Amino acid sequence: MIKIKNLHANIDGKEILKGINLEVKAGEVHAIMGPNGSGKSTLSSVLAGREEFEVTEGSVEFDGKDLLDLAPEDRAREGLFLAFQYPVEIPGVSNINFLKTAINETRAYKGIEPISAKEFLAMVKDKSALVELDAKLANRSVNEGFSGGEKKRNEIFQMAMLNPKLSILDETDSGLDIDALRIVANGVNKLKSPNNATIVITHYQRLLDYIVPDFVHVLYNGKIVKSGGKELALELEEKGYDWIKNELKVESEK
Amino acid sequence: MTTAELTKKDTFLATFSALQFNEDSYFKGLRNDAKNELNELDFPTSKTEYWKYTRLGKIVNNTYTLGQPEKIDVSNFLIPNLDAQVLVIVNGHVVADFTSVDGVTVTSLSAAKKQNIGGLKKYFNTLSQNKKEIFLAFNNAFHTDGIYIEVAKNKIVEKPFHIINITTGNNTISQSRNLVVANVGSQVKIIESFVNVGGEKNFNNHVSEFVVAENAVLEYNKIQDKKETNFSIATEQIYQEANSNFTINTATFNGALVRNNLTIEVDASNCETNLNGLYLGKNKDHIDNHTVVDHKKPHCNSNEVYKGILDDESTGVFNGKVFVRQDAQITNAFQQNNNILLTDNAAAYSKPELEIYADDVKCSHGSTTGQIDEEAIFYLQSRGISKKGALKLMINAFAKDALEKVSIEALHTYVDNKIEQELS
Ligand SMILES: Nc1ncnc2c1ncn2[C@@H]1O[C@H](COP(=O)(O)OP(=O)(O)O)[C@@H](O)[C@H]1O
Ligand SMILES: [Mg+2]
Numbered sequence: 001m002i003k004i005k006n007l008h009a010n011i012d013g014k015e016i017l018k019g020i021n022l023e024v025k026a027g028e029v030h031a032i033m034g035p036n037g038s039g040k041s042t043l044s045s046v047l048a049g050r051e052e053f054e055v056t057e058g059s060v061e062f063d064g065k066d067l068l069d070l071a072p073e074d075r076a077r078e079g080l081f082l083a084f085q086y087p088v089e090i091p092g093v094s095n096i097n098f099l100k101t102a103i104n105e106t107r108a109y110k111g112i113e114p115i116s117a118k119e120f121l122a123m124v125k126d127k128s129a130l131v132e133l134d135a136k137l138a139n140r141s142v143n144e145g146f147s148g149g150e151k152k153r154n155e156i157f158q159m160a161m162l163n164p165k166l167s168i169l170d171e172t173d174s175g176l177d178i179d180a181l182r183i184v185a186n187g188v189n190k191l192k193s194p195n196n197a198t199i200v201i202t203h204y205q206r207l208l209d210y211i212v213p214d215f216v217h218v219l220y221n222g223k224i225v226k227s228g229g230k231e232l233a234l235e236l237e238e239k240g241y242d243w244i245k246n247e248l249k250v251e252s253e254k
Numbered sequence: 255m256t257t258a259e260l261t262k263k264d265t266f267l268a269t270f271s272a273l274q275f276n277e278d279s280y281f282k283g284l285r286n287d288a289k290n291e292l293n294e295l296d297f298p299t300s301k302t303e304y305w306k307y308t309r310l311g312k313i314v315n316n317t318y319t320l321g322q323p324e325k326i327d328v329s330n331f332l333i334p335n336l337d338a339q340v341l342v343i344v345n346g347h348v349v350a351d352f353t354s355v356d357g358v359t360v361t362s363l364s365a366a367k368k369q370n371i372g373g374l375k376k377y378f379n380t381l382s383q384n385k386k387e388i389f390l391a392f393n394n395a396f397h398t399d400g401i402y403i404e405v406a407k408n409k410i411v412e413k414p415f416h417i418i419n420i421t422t423g424n425n426t427i428s429q430s431r432n433l434v435v436a437n438v439g440s441q442v443k444i445i446e447s448f449v450n451v452g453g454e455k456n457f458n459n460h461v462s463e464f465v466v467a468e469n470a471v472l473e474y475n476k477i478q479d480k481k482e483t484n485f486s487i488a489t490e491q492i493y494q495e496a497n498s499n500f501t502i503n504t505a506t507f508n509g510a511l512v513r514n515n516l517t518i519e520v521d522a523s524n525c526e527t528n529l530n531g532l533y534l535g536k537n538k539d540h541i542d543n544h545t546v547v548d549h550k551k552p553h554c555n556s557n558e559v560y561k562g563i564l565d566d567e568s569t570g571v572f573n574g575k576v577f578v579r580q581d582a583q584i585t586n587a588f589q590q591n592n593n594i595l596l597t598d599n600a601a602a603y604s605k606p607e608l609e610i611y612a613d614d615v616k617c618s619h620g621s622t623t624g625q626i627d628e629e630a631i632f633y634l635q636s637r638g639i640s641k642k643g644a645l646k647l648m649i650n651a652f653a654k655d656a657l658e659k660v661s662i663e664a665l666h667t668y669v670d671n672k673i674e675q676e677l678s
Pocket of ligand 1 (some may be wrong): 012016035036037038039040041042043052062252
């Protein structure tokens, strides 16, 4: 589904991603863990197409296409979805209207006729129930005045509405209480299929009890320094990130 | 006072001196008063505070010929799906006769003067006489024609009036003049489109007076949409009596130089006043809204929202003054101006002002000028919306409350479509 090869990216001339290699296949769930500032959000932003970041080296193939060559909206239309770590508040733009616009622009891109009002409303009802998002929130301005947990649930609601091939969840768990965490995880699990894939970015193992990953990667200082199965997450939780840092130090001293 | 400016005023006076007015001595007297006033007045300079951000060189340095009456096909200017009585002004002249409907007198101003109709003498040229403004004085002295609408007591007019105020020709000058009287308990809605048919550098100096009598409701919607390089100065004087409700919505889509001078005198209790505006600047457009709301009596509410979206090298100017006089206790006055600059070369000058002499009042004012939120644009793009589509959503959201008081549905749709068109 996605093949990231030797990806390097800068912001303001400072290198943040220093050669990322990662392949995710359909049906898989990958977790990316790592301490604050290691470059997790940068990786998601680069994949989603944020212009502030400059890709200096490497390639990303998404479903056979050169992802880095596509405008952000075309990446989304091709089936990439990013649940933002910090969802943006957009006063005056209705959550529902913008989603309808998004769905119809994506349909137009694929040469499909616009969604009917009836079908759309049914979908809104269905998907907002999935993440237990209050119908009132669905109708409000995008994220405006939402609590932290509501914003995260709204991200998963949008994901459900857009039905992406690859979803990247950037710390969707942080700031969530256990109930909200369960709701979000449950939503993600229900959307899982053999045809789509998920990258879960988190720094807590807790989420991975609910969304069980096939692979766990540790991102540190702009590189994936360790990969393994779901037990790696438990090991990290137990030993902390210093364990990785020390291990890397030992290696570099060899 | 410099010689050069005197000469410009003289040039204007000479142009207008060719006009002949076949009016009775009362109306001639009013014109003469204004001519005398003009002796004392001059075109504003860069030092005139009231005109600080709007240089008039483009208008006053030009030489004009008088705009002439013409028959114009107005089908392009009609508002789709709007059932309205259409009234046409061309270059300050009214060329057709109107049929008055039951309870409403509709006629050209010149005909109204000849017939000395109803409330005409009582109200015409009476509002804000203490305001010494050269463009108002020019219009008082040399206006040609316009629309007179008087709504009878308690008459509720269902069908809106749509005035289409057209200018044509290169370097023509015209001075149209309207008077609207909504008598006690009446209700009426008016739309006025200011448009041009071809022509460059034509200048329309317009004045409208509105009397909103006790318990009357008047909505005036103003669409300014002059393509090409044309100039407009419009002065609106409104007088509100007790329990009345006045709303003005001003949508400015185009105009090389547009200046609106709006003064609303709220001279009785329990009035509601809404003054809202949306302006979209492009190229080198210069759009200036100066508004005054003068609260003189207690228990009144006024709401003012003006929003500007300024692209290319356009400039928006907003100056809103709210006076709350000593007697005007329990006044609620709200005022807001927000601007979005779409380029680094666009500019907004915003000056909201409150002058409060009463102590038991609720007043607020605010002004913001900023860029479009790039984070929000990216967020929308990341959901599959094109950059342009995202910009449109953001701008519509920004502009929305500026024109929410437009109560005529077909006009609402028309304006929404215009916004969409102008932005693409
Ligand atoms: N817009 C930015 N401008 C400058 N530096 C940035 C910007 N965004 C992120 N960084 C830097 O990039 C590094 C990685 O940040 P980020 O990708 O947000 O890490 P994570 O998500 O793993 O916590 C940090 O050192 C951060 O300071
Ligand atoms: Mg992050």
